[in-house]
Amino acid sequence: MKVIIRYLICSIFTLTSHGVNASTKDTAPKVAILYSEQFLLHDTGSGHPERPERLSKVVKEVKESNSLSPFLIWPVIKKANINEISLVHTQDYIDLVKHEVELIKGNDVTYLTTGDTIISKNSNEVAKLAVGAGITGANAIMKGKVTSAFALIRPPGHHATASRGMGFCIYNNISIVARYLQHKHGLKRILIVDFDVHHGNGTQEIFYEDNSVFYFSVHQHPFYPGTGRPSETGSGNGEGFTLNVDLPMGSGDDQLIKVIKDQLKPAMNKFKPEFILVSAGFDAHEGDLLGELNYTSNGYKQVALILKDIAQKYAFGRTLYMLEGGYVADNISQSVKKILSVLGD
Secondary structure, eight states: OHHHHHHHHHHHHHHHHHHHHHHHHHTSOOEEEEOOGGGGGOOOOTTOSSOTHHHHHHHHHHHTOTTTGGGEEOOOOOOOOHHHHTTTSOHHHHHHHHHHHHTOOTTOOEEOTTSSOEEOTTHHHHHHHHHHHHHHHHHHHHTTSOSEEEEOOSSOOTTOOSSOOBTTBSSOHHHHHHHHHHHHHOOSOEEEEEOSSSOOHHHHHHHTTOSSEEEEEEEESSOTTOOOOTTOOOOGGGTTSEEEEEEOTTOBHHHHHHHIIIIIHHHHHHHOOSEEEEEEOOTTBTTOSSOOOBBOHHHHHHHHHHHHHHHHHHSTTOEEEEEOOOOOHHHHHHHHHHHHHHHTO
16 A cells, blocks of 8 residues: 555656646747748838848848747738727828828839838838737737747838828837737836837827836937937826937947936836837947947847846736847847847746
């Protein structure tokens, strides 16, 4: 009888141990990469800095990385619908984009009449897919399928206002995802971090009177589009929920990391975000074609580590990065890989 009892105890211990191991394996970090080759169909014309090649090189290097591939998944994405886009944009603007793209013939490229954004025959459908990529990533995170995600998309979005496309942007991808998380998943407090070299004037404007979305931007000043001064802190109910830090030309990793540690972290100890969205522009990387800051890939990694700490403390780790600017493909790919190594650790 004692032998039988010992056997049963050992069997239970073995099964329990296997169960723990299986559970540990199931909960290992997985990161979704949101990408489609259709993003390459947004034609900006010869010599334009926001060109398809800046994205295709990044995707190729991420796919070929032996250290990243074990924890990456590549979900199928679909275009955002009009109801989703209208969470942020006016119907008049949505109609304008559709109409102006439909007027384009053949392989012609032209400017959206609202601002400095090139459009071509596929631009509206590609822009809707960029929004859809963010929504797909947000759903995957909220459903527990992944711990975090990175949307490798184009065109970028953070300059687009509710009624105006500008600065290479058609729809404000990250703002739509923020509203979607609120409407679909009932989140109350969302943080948007923007470390693009340019201030995300569109994102700021959309949430300027809103205390449910905290917008933080660190960017070069003086620089396009001229907004984002520290005095711009929100208005009405949104007073105190916009935090801008402008850096002078030539600033590097030390200045960036100090800002994140000394200003963003204390603000989040009070705000306690339930989800972190990141407007991930890499045009502040040293040697970029447009920016004049000197961040490095290791600097972006340090920022990712701090954001991961905030996300784990308050948001169950829920973090979605969405590509904005950055016009040297190698800079983007090296930085993205550094960030992914943090998310997958």
